[in-house]
Amino acid sequence: MNHEMCKKLVNEDDKVLSSCFRMPYYPLAVKRSYGSIVEDIDGNSFIDLFSSASSLNAGHCHPKVVEAIIEQSKKFTHYSPVYSYNEPLVELANKLCDITPGNYKKRVAFGLSGSDANDGMIKLARYYTGRSKIVSFIQAYHGSTYGSMSLSAISLNMRRKIGPMLPDIYHIPYPDCYRCKFGQKEDTCSLECLKQFETAMEYYIPAEEIAAVIIEPVAGDAGLVVPPKKYMEGLYEICKANGILFVSEEVQQGLGRTGKWFGIEHFGIEPDIVIIAKSLASGLPLSAIVGREEIMQSWQAPVHAFTTAGNPVCCSAAVATLKVIEEENLIEHTREMGEYVKERLNLIKDKYTLIGDVRGLGLSIGVDLVKDRVTKERNKEAASKICYRCWEKGLILAFFANNVLRIQPPLIIKKEELDTAIDIIEGAISDFLAGDIPDEILRIAKGW
Ligand SMILES: Cc1ncc(COP(=O)(O)O)c(C=O)c1O
Incomplete structure (x- = not known):
């Protein structure tokens, strides 16, 4: 593959864009995209397992989404809902x-990004409960406001030099059964992580001052950690018993x-508030807070x-986008493809001790x-080089x-595309283990 034009553009970009936002993996400069395929400005084409950070669930440039954008743009591109009313807004709300879980009357507040929706949730939970404290999770990423x-x-890069942060926000450990912080195994676990929250409420976070707990149903940026059902149920019970709002942060999942x-539907829980963004408008800026x-x-x-x-x-x-997900049965397809991908990845795991764990729900x-299956030390070099x-x-x-390799393709991806993608991943793993991927790429492939 030739990447000359992409590299040239990266050089130009480097001279003019601020350092505040980009976390590169490789010089990908997109020219066009469709379905699960992205083409770069050198004419190379790629299968996309990333979906622009899970913001293209209905695929790239789905014709029905593109048509909706064009048709609406021809009518009027904007008149602020702060001062006026429009049909798409009501239809979407x-x-x-x-579609959000919970058999009760709900309403919606719109924003532009996952960040502002989460920000809004803090205001909303404080406003409604008259309480100030919010509980979140260690290793969570909820945005940049x-x-x-x-x-x-x-x-720490999100903490250094920019404080103080908002007061009265506490972080507790996410239930991570693969790297249990309490040294437990499935058969010995008595939800020590949840007890940590109870201990906090006993000594320094008065439960009656907690407005909300915000949790991702799968902890995305923590490495796609799937919590045990009994943890989620226990957390929900604590919330209900103490008048704390349960917020499901669904921006990525x-x-x-x-x-x-x-x-959150995997856990049979009806949250008080759901936070949505990213894929909602197939990557166009839109977020929603949906709540009782x-x-x-x-x-x-x-x-x-x-x-x-x-x-x-x-x-x-x-x-x-929502119509496409429904009409093309993408949810069922995601379930089936997810099982298939995990099956294939587990076969690869049997061959290489480099893979410590394969986990997730659907196509997440x-x-x-890992450097070692016993210590589970994270192998960043492998992740960078393989990507x-x-x-x-x-x-x-x-x-x-x-x-943690992040497999979150557009949900419309075909089985054959997934097969090709997994073959490429296996090839990259074996190249890495053979020492065939040069160290110099570590300067480029930084990730988070
Ligand atoms: C779980 C989660 N919440 C919130 C955000 C922030 O969303 P946005 O980048 O749209 O502000 C992200 C983005 O990566 C995310 O993954």
């Missing part, structure tokens, strides 16, 4: 109330990604009002690369938590 950064605890509309009516009607304008939120083009794209699958080699072979693949 009704649809979101229908001050509020959502304060909810996050993923890296929602909209069919896990093989259900929303990840009495909560959503408790705060007063303009506490969460953005001029361009709920833009009609974005809302039309979102209505079309993590491959945990880079995959890119050289025509596959877009990223990693998080330093060592």
Whole structure:
């Protein structure tokens, strides 16, 4: 593959763009994309296992989504919902109330990104409960505004030099059964991680001052960690017993990604609030806070009002995206493909001790690369080099938590494309183990 034009563009970009946002894996400069395929400006084509960080569940440039964008753009591109009303906004809000879990009356507040929706959740939970404290999780990523950064605890780079963060936000350990922080195994586990929360409430976080707990149903940036059902049930019970709102953060895991509309449905829990963004409008800027009516009607304008939120083009794209997910049975397809991918990856795991764990729900699958299966030390070098080699072979693949390959393709991906993608990953693993991937790429492939 030739990457000359891409590299040239990266050099130009380097001279003009700020250092605040990019975490590169390789010089990918996109020219066009369709389905599960991305083409770069050198004319190379790639199978996409990343979906622009899980923001293209309905695939790249789905014709029905593109048509909805064009049709709405011809009518009017914007008139702020802060001062006016529009049809796509109401249609989308009704649809979101229908598909989110919970058999009760709901309402919706729109924004532009996962970050602002999480930020809004803090305001909403404080407003409704009259309490100030919010509980979140260690290694969570919830966004880049001050509020959502304060909810996050993923890296010191998101904390250094920018404090103080919002007050009264606490972080507890996420239930990680593969790397249990309490040294337990499945048969010895008595939910020590949940007890840690109970201990915190006993000594320094008064339960009656906690407004909300915000949790991802699968901890994405922590490395796609799937919590045990009994943990989620226990956490929910604590919330209900203490008047604490249970917030399911579905920015990355929602909209069919896990093989259900929303990840929290795997646990049979009806959250008070659901946070949605990324894939909602197939990558156009749109987020939504969906919650019980009495909560959503408790705060007063303009506490969460953005001029361009709920833009009609974005809302039309979102209505079309949700229709595609439904009409093309993408949720069922995701479940089937997810099982298939895990099966294939587990066969590869049998061959290479580099793979410590394969886990996930639906098409949200993590491959945990370790230096040693006993110590489970994270193998960042392997993750960086393997992702880079995959890119050289025509596959877009990223990693998080330093060592977990992130398999989150568009949900429309075909089985044959997944087979090709997994073959490329296996080839890259064997190249890595043979020492065939040069160290110099570690300067480029940084990830998070
Ligand atoms: C779980 C989760 N929450 C929130 C966000 C922030 O969303 P956005 O980048 O749209 O602000 C992200 C983005 O990566 C995410 O993965």
